[in-house]
Amino acid sequence: MSESALPDYTYQLQELMQQAGISSLEELSQIAGVSPLQIIRLRRGLALQTSVSILLKISQGLKISLTELLTVFAPGSVSGETASGSDLEQEYQRLQTQMEEQRSVLLEEWKRESLHILESWLLQWPTVVYRVQENPQLQAVKLLPFVRPVEQLLREWGVEVIAPVGAQVPYDPHLHQLLDGTAQVGEQVIVRYTGYRQGNKLLYRAKVSLVKTPSS
Structure with missing residues (x-):
């Protein structure tokens, strides 16, 4: 099928973007976390050839349900309580569960990475505190290298x-x-x-x- 033969849902997309307070395709792309090409595919009537996970992100970016998105960009694909609508709801719930699991995994990875960066500080700082308590005359400048892992962690987090x-x-x-x-x-x-x-x-x-x- 040539590009000219594809349907054009530009007007419908603009209306939904306006309702969501989104001013441009690029802004929707950033909010939804998908590429502009995926949104263009949706606009040209290729919703049913797009993965459900991408459609879900775009629907969340537009602040509408997945069913509402398909009703606009794939007319006839969803109707009331049909089996396809039920399947869609099940897929939505599955994706929600998957995203929650991914968040948990990412959180654990973030913790492990942070601990890796702080490893030398975690191992050495208690000994430094003990030595300072034993010898209050210890020059403070000698302690500066021990805080560098903390400074590195802040840089990793983008804190300036x-x-x-x-x-x-x-x-x-x-x-x-x-x-x-x-x-x-x-x-x-x-x-x-x-x-x-x-x-x-x-x-x-x-x-x-x-x-x-x-x-x-």
Whole structure:
């Protein structure tokens, strides 16, 4: 069958995207976690040649049920309580169970990977604490290598510091929390406690104080 002979459900797709607050095909692709090609196949009437797992992701992205999706893009394939509708519901439940199992597996893998990164710290840190308690005069600089696995783990998670302690930066109330006093946006402040962000998400604001200038 040539591409021109395929049905075109562009209008129906646009209506569903509008109802879901999605402005573009690329945005739907990201939300649903499928490639734009899979959505184009759906739009050109190839729903029944697409795997149920892909259809399920697209239906969730559009905030409709799998049955509603097929009613729009594969008219006649689902009708009331027919056997095909029952089979579809069973497949949906099976996929839901499968996804829950996959989440559990991924969580366990994430835990194992995190423990692997932290292995040297887990094995050595209790001994370091014991040595420090025995010898309070131990130079703190010698302890710095032992926290590197923790720093590596944060990097693996995409967690970044906003600014290092001691850095002088322009004050930004969205990123910084004043310890005392007031400051104007852009005024120089010094970081006392670092803050963190993960991608575009702010985790903790950095705690800052005003840079003291010599009195005239």
